[in-house]
Amino acid sequence: MKLKFWGVRGSIPSPIQSQPISQKIVAALTEAGRTGVNLQNKEAVEAFVAGLPFTVNSTIGGNTTCLTLESTDQLIIFDAGSGMRELGRYLMTREFAEGKGRAAIFFTHTHWDHIQGFPFFVPAFIPGNEFDVYHVHPYVPDVLNDQMDSRVFPAQxxxxxxxxxxxxxxxxxxxxxxxxxxxxxxxxxxxKAYAYRVEKGEDVVVLATDGEYKRLDHPSLKQYIDFYRDADMLIFDAQFSVRESFIKEDWGHSSGLIGADIARAAKVKRLVLFHHDPTSTDDEIMAALQQTREYLTHHDRRGPVMVDVAREGWEVVFNSAGDFQVEEANVDGLICLHLFGQFDARATETFMRSIVRVGQAHQNETIVLNMAGLQEISVAGVRALLEARGDVYNLAIVNVPPNVYRVMELSGTVDFFAIYPGLSDVPH
Ligand SMILES: [Zn+2]
Ligand SMILES: [Zn+2]
Structure with missing residues (x-):
């Protein structure tokens, strides 16, 4: 199944302002000057831009909550914040334009930031499309109706x-x-808001937005830990800092660090910070990510919980079938390839393509292979790792699962690699 984020903000849409855009341009040009990229060559510039940190070449996005989970035969939409407008535009390039679309919509609750995109969701206007709306609050149909009342909206x-x-x-x-x-x-x-736990085969995604954890003792948290247990991904309300969450009691939101504790207790594989505050800049959100990672590192060096921030347009594919995947990311200035699934003979071509491309885009830089998501590796995979060393300037390997490490031991290759416990241990 594929997850996509269409809106990741809380409270109110918050388009990026002109000043942060200027700052991004200044940072990019400064870096271009430092590295001496050939500005006359469009391909060189594109490769350079693709290699810039996320906060420089992109943005978290300002639309409010909307996500989709999709398999070959089901489309499920979660919440109808302003991100839903963009989702609608995309669906109108598909069967929804012809009135042949089917989707389920689940509502966590009906605060503005979770419904305000609905009146601008074009597929809803097309006869023939069908939507099954699931909700716990009994008044969801009334709210959708009322926000399109003729006094406040032209179409009913x-x-x-x-x-x-x-x-x-x-x-x-x-x-x-x-x-x-x-x-x-x-x-x-x-x-009240409701978190959803979605299971498909062995893949588990939990959307837990708009939730406050006022009491942090184990008996109070136990029901949430049980509900989030073993999730591949926990999408967590991280609107506040820890300090804010203590001060703004009863506002109904939480923080990345509280999410880290809960994710660790629930043995969640990947924590995703979500429902960003409308006043937070990209840099501030990335700083919160960094703090959460640092907290987890200090807290527990054994079982790494991956932490990410939700950003508009981000897609994640879950595959309990074990298909091999590579996801490129810039983590705190380090160029990372996250590896997922089974790294065997069928995976080596995909892997080498990624390595060659990343190696060319980031000459003279360390490339980190994050193996936390690998289920297993075969000798063919180890062989590809050896080859990869020739395609990049410097290769570091982190978060090696014990079974993967054992195969590297059995093949007598451990000493060929620079292996570190976690990302924060890689020198840079
Ligand atoms: Zn909200
Ligand atoms: Zn809310």
């Missing part, structure tokens, strides 16, 4: 062309949609 809900079917769920109820199973738990939030 009742006049929408698409068909809507509403399904009221109980707290704790599990809904099955094809191969997906979706359960919910109540979160502490003004007016």
């Amino acid at each position: 809900f009742a006049a929408l062309g698409a068909t809507f079917r509403f399904h009221k769920m109980d707290v704790g109820e599990t809904v099955s949609l094809g191969a997906f199973s979706i359960s919910n738990i109540e979160l502490q939030h003004p007016g």
